Amino acid sequence: MDETTVDDGSAIRDGFSGQRMLVVPRAAVAKALRHPVTGKLMVTDAGHFPHAARHGRVRPRGAREHVLLVCTDGTGWCRTEGTRFTVSRGGTVLLPADRPHAYGALEADPWTLWWFHFTGVDAADLVRTAHAAAGGPVTHLRDPAPVVSLVSQVIDALDSGLTASAFIEAAGAAWHALTRVVATGRRGPGSDLSPLERAAAHLRAAAPRRTSVTALADMVGLSASQLTALFRERLGVTPLQFQVQLRMTRARELLDGTDLPVAAVARETGYDDPMYFSRQFTRVHGVSPTGYRSGAHGVRAAGSDHDPG
Template identity: 45%
Template sequence: MPIQEGFRNQRLTVVPRRVAADAQARAVTRRLMVTDCGYYPDAADHLVNRPNGTAETILILCAAGVGWAEVDGAQHRVGPSTAVVIPRGAPHSYGASKDVPWTIWWCHMRGTDVPELVEGIGATASRPVIPIRRLDRAVALLDEVIMILERDHSPASLTGAAGTAWKLLTQIVLDRAMPAPGDPLQRAMAYLAERLDSTIRVADLAALVGVSPSHLSALFRRATGGGVLAHQTALRMAQARHLLDTTDATVASIAREVGYHDPFYFSRHFKRMHEASPTEYRDRAKG
């Protein structure tokens, strides 16, 4: 059952440490496990001080109001639509603003994969506060974690909570990698997606969105792992697969629609990427 600790309408559940220790020996939960989680609305006078840190990594999502966190001796403001990630073992304290106390969703996590997931998020002890682009989605996932663990602490529930927490962390990784609406990378990606049948030089695209070609290429590599032309090719191939799956259009007409005027070149390129020609891909999909 959830434990009540003094904030009106709060939710809080703690996995017994014996149960958590047993879960660390099981296949999934040894990689990631939620040991504590909760929701503190309008948490006036909330204050936590842990000079020796904790055995878990802590994620605190601020949904409204303002708070602060001191990690490794440096204090940081925590506002709406941000999260603070406190690494395992880091000395820390945190609390709510006196004037506009925060509303937070939070969880403690342990497991062999947690450090890599935190690294993917980009949070460190020196820079623990990160923006949350889709607050509604993050809150929904933390709410699901709490609901699962409020029900019971069975192996199945611990596994379900781990899966949802994994989804939360990887979604934050994805959101931080993808461009914000209106920024140069987002506008460049939208331009390419709307003009699959056109050819554009990287220099022209960079000028269109107001950055240098080298900077635009760096933005694409950081977000997608490849350059501008690689992203354009991936978009074209995704649309080609969609047309092969959902229409009876000829390979030649699909090639033209996705920017390849030579259907034989398109087919060779498609086969190199998919280990099947467009016709073979279509036949295999129908089977």
């Protein structure tokens, strides 16, 4: 476990239960920055640190990339440009590249942090625009869930592999997250959605990728048990069951409207194992994917070369 020493002499560390952290190899970053899309905005690192006791960073010369931090629970601090800020739930910090800064969790109430580092030819303009809108590096989001949902999608994209398409997907989600921060600074924060609605919106946006209940609860400021109870009370299912429903809805759409093989439908709906997908589909629908497609359910019956029109 790595440690850094802050200027009050205390140690701050990496490595937290339930964390996710993705670091793109710098050779891959250099190649991506020559791409016409990711050359404009490239995410180099991203992560989620839940209840990150004694976490922090001290960078006397700043980071090589710009840094976005979003706090969804607990409290931390950030020092930059000669000012120290308290960062609590909804606190969002944008740190420009190559500027000295330090940040960390408060010992008594450690923060839950979502973050990514980014670079590219458009990155500095986004940071400057956000600072101008907010009047400084710190913005408060009354509802951080939409931005955190996008950060989660950045993490998921990087986790899917070191490919151009993954980097483009991460860049798109990052761009959306950053522009939301800019818009919040201009208009002031606000959201009328309940925690349940925000959680469900994230699951729909992230499908078919699976989001853990703990990460989902962190996004909307609840405990995992509170969120699960809300899903059961209002929707009659757990968050994981809700995700299965979303996957199965997408599976039906693909079986109805395409000629993709069942194995390809499984992959498109987030299942690496076609046999497991078939068992899940049969359990939910009472018929196998092949039986569903060949019956009256599908738009295209097996063996038909006619598309109704």
